[in-house]
Amino acid sequence: MPGPLPDGEPVPADGSLPAPALREAGRHGFGVYVHVPFCASRCGYCDFNTYTASELGGGASRDEYADTVLRELELAGGILRARVDTVFVGGGTPTLLDPADLGRILEGIDRIWGLAADAEITTEANPESVTPASLQALRKAGYNRISLGMQSASPGVLAILDRRHTAGRAPRAAEEAREAGFDHVNLDLIYGTPGETADDFAASLDAVIGAGVDHVSAYSLIVEDGTRIAARMRRGELPYPEDDVAADRYLAAERALSAAGFSWYEVSNWATSEEARCRHNRLYWTGGDWWGLGPGAHSHVGGVRWWNVKHPSAYAKRLADGVSPGLGREVLTGEDRRIEEVMLRLRLAEGLPLGLAREDGARRALADGLLEPIPYGRGRAVLTLRGRLLADAVIRDLV
Missing domain, CATH: 3.20.20.70 (Aldolase class I)
Structure with missing residues (x-):
């Protein structure tokens, strides 16, 4: 469930x-x-x-x-x-x-x-x-x-x-x-x-x-x-x-x-x-904005994230009453957004700017063969094939 x-x-x-x-x-x-x-x-x-x-x-x-x-x-x-x-x-x-x-x-x-x-x-x-x-x-x-x-x-x-x-x-x-x-x-x-x-x-x-x-x-x-x-x-x-x-x-x-x-x-x-x-x-x-429509849907606009009530019946009732179906929200700090950017962008083939990552973690990942050396030299962290297999561990190191 x-x-x-x-x-x-x-x-x-x-x-x-x-x-x-x-x-x-x-x-x-x-x-x-x-x-x-x-x-x-x-x-x-x-x-x-x-x-x-x-x-x-x-x-x-x-x-x-x-x-x-x-x-x-x-x-x-x-x-x-x-x-x-x-x-x-x-x-x-x-x-x-x-x-x-x-x-x-x-x-x-x-x-x-x-x-x-x-x-x-x-x-x-x-x-x-x-x-x-x-x-x-x-x-x-x-x-x-x-x-x-x-x-x-x-x-x-x-x-x-x-x-x-x-x-x-x-x-x-x-x-x-x-x-x-x-x-x-x-x-x-x-x-x-x-x-x-x-x-x-x-x-x-x-x-x-x-x-x-x-x-x-x-x-x-x-x-x-x-x-x-x-x-x-x-x-x-x-x-x-x-x-x-x-x-x-x-x-x-x-x-x-x-x-x-x-x-x-x-x-x-x-x-x-x-x-x-x-x-x-x-x-x-890549840090875009979206509005999520429907029960349980999540949204993000300008550093504010919110989520709707989960059950379709509760969702329909709120809207019938003219009330937002949003149940809760959070305003992301600058550090929250940096961490999320590392977590998401590192999974992409173009990687992320090294300035977003912890330097010691990036150097360790490079030495372990988890980051591509040439993009690293150009200021970007890009996962190797082995790095893709261990992406969650690399992310932890970089944040």
Whole structure:
């Protein structure tokens, strides 16, 4: 089940932001994240803020959800004016909503804030939740990028993860998205699932490469407390993931994707060109601003971060009462922002300016072969391949 939200100071009832944050807003780009909290079933590894019909209870309706989001958007438009460079609709499973509702949300964003002419507009989707017709409707509504949750090409691994689609459905959905006219298509992989073999993962890599997508994300399985897979591990039904296996899988991904013409641009993300890189995620990683719409959604504007109430029913009630759905917020200090910049920018292929990092930690990482020597000499910290495997430890050293 979803984990708890952080503590923080109360958000004003009208959702207003401090004047310094408003003056800084959009200086490094502005995006909109829309959270859709509905899923047909809960995957065994998932602790996201999502709900199946049985978990949802009363007071929240999928059919009325777009109207609720539009009410939050109207409130947000009275607080902040900014041109929107990127939109990302995530979940949950956004494509459980009617394409017309996803289109209305996009129209509302354009009406309230205005979409840049070249805006990147992404929706996530589960492979079984889209059809050629729905993909064509989404493309017509203005969505130009789609991210499909493939996770694995192995039926056995999909079963352990409690995924509902068949092994071949994700690559076919990617082909259907390209045929519908999407400019960019991503497939997500998860590696290190208990029971996954090296051959299973090699087959998954072959499948994503063969699907003709221009972007691949690959993440090591994280076992979160409260999930079904964590309970199965505690009972001894499944082994715990091993760090060495995860490292082997990552190296296999780097070899296969590089050979197929993909380049890494963030530790867990590869693209075939600069244009194919996810601009919305880069906005997060490079200090941009975004407004998060939906229950549990997080936002950041000008050094102020806040988060909405989690449950869809509580979210809908607040907006029906004309009150901000924001539950708590924090104003980041200069040091907070420096640390976050190191944590996020170091994961990028271009790295970060050495002036943001602790000198002793950077020298130690360089000596250990975790940073590239030539960018280091030019004043930047850039991870080596070995450094990518140990990115969290390098980050700790640098902050």
